[in-house]
Amino acid sequence: MKTQTVYLNGEYLPLEDAFIHVEDRGFNFADSLYEVTRIYNGVPFTLDRHLARMERGAGLIRFDYGVSRDEFATIIDELVSRNETPEAMAYIQVSRGRAPRDHPFPVSAKPTVLVMVKAHEPVPREERLRGKTAITTADLRYQFCDIKSTALLPNVLACQQAREQGAYEAIMIRDGMVTEGSNTSVYIVSDGIVRTYPLVNILPGITRSVIAELCREDEINFSEEVFTPQQLRAAEEIFITGSVAEIIPIVALDGQPVSDGAAGETTCRLIDLYADRVRSDCGAYTP
Numbered sequence: 001m002k003t004q005t006v007y008l009n010g011e012y013l014p015l016e017d018a019f020i021h022v023e024d025r026g027f028n029f030a031d032s033l034y035e036v037t038r039i040y041n042g043v044p045f046t047l048d049r050h051l052a053r054m055e056r057g058a059g060l061i062r063f064d065y066g067v068s069r070d071e072f073a074t075i076i077d078e079l080v081s082r083n084e085t086p087e088a089m090a091y092i093q094v095s096r097g098r099a100p101r102d103h104p105f106p107v108s109a110k111p112t113v114l115v116m117v118k119a120h121e122p123v124p125r126e127e128r129l130r131g132k133t134a135i136t137t138a139d140l141r142y143q144f145c146d147i148k149s150t151a152l153l154p155n156v157l158a159c160q161q162a163r164e165q166g167a168y169e170a171i172m173i174r175d176g177m178v179t180e181g182s183n184t185s186v187y188i189v190s191d192g193i194v195r196t197y198p199l200v201n202i203l204p205g206i207t208r209s210v211i212a213e214l215c216r217e218d219e220i221n222f223s224e225e226v227f228t229p230q231q232l233r234a235a236e237e238i239f240i241t242g243s244v245a246e247i248i249p250i251v252a253l254d255g256q257p258v259s260d261g262a263a264g265e266t267t268c269r270l271i272d273l274y275a276d277r278v279r280s281d282c283g284a285y286t287p
């Protein structure tokens with residue numbers, strides 16, 4: 001198998017040779033941001049929105065990682081071509097860099113910049129429509145969930161809980177309301193309305209922004225409003241989204257089927273609209 005090439009701090013290296021220092025603030029403090037995007041047909045999907053989200057997060061934590069959107073786009077293109085991976089996912093991580101371990105910002109540390117592009121096997125439509133299962137669990141996170149930092153321990157624990165219970169995703173509940181999944185945005189469909197948690201202390205999902213547009217264009221009612229676990233359980237359809245996951249129907253929740261246990265009509269429609277959007281932006285959608 002071909003060795004994966006990654007980009008680290010200005011160099012293209014074999015994955016096996018790409019190391020980060022033990023005093024990197026990303027490692028010590030999760031003082032670090034990341035992005036994940038899908039590459040279809042060699043073209044990164046919604047890359048600009050991902051990089052804009054990372055710039056916003058960097059502004060909020062007062063961190064200048066010093067790489068422009070054009071530079072990231074060039075690095076990703078280079079990695080796609082070196083790795084020969086037109087169907088792939090790109091992972092970008094920037095940290096405040098290496099400095100002796102101390103909580104305040106270091107005076108002069110060079111940011112760590114990592115980009116990895118890894119082959120991703122597209123999921124065929126029939127398989128996607130079979131859906132996945134989810135559990136509900138407490139949202140134990142802090143007040144900066146809108147910043148896509150690598151401080152993901154509560155997300156990791158929630159997802160692990162789901163997997164140990166034989167489910168795919170953990171849907172989190174905070175103050176009696178459904179917020180989002182451990183690594184996805186969550187939606188319910190009832191009475192012809194797609195509902196999802198408003199952009200208040202959750203991750204502003206890029207796929208969520210595409211879903212909002214697709215709904216608007218297709219005249220599907222889309223509402224950013226809170227909903228309870230009871231509404232979640234009673235929903236006609238539940239689906240989750242993420243840049244790599246795309247749109248996944250949730251067909252069982254906490255061991256109970258959602259409606260008749262099959263992907264719902266609106267979810268299927270959005271899956272098709274999403275495929276059309278990828279085709280129009282990237283030139284092809286493989287599954």
Ligand SMILES: Cc1ncc(COP(=O)(O)O)c(C=O)c1O
Binds near residue numbers: 155181205241244
């Ligand atoms: C907590 C959380 N919510 C939602 C998402 C989906 O975001 P996006 O659509 O930008 O991939 C993610 C993705 O990592 C996430 O970690």
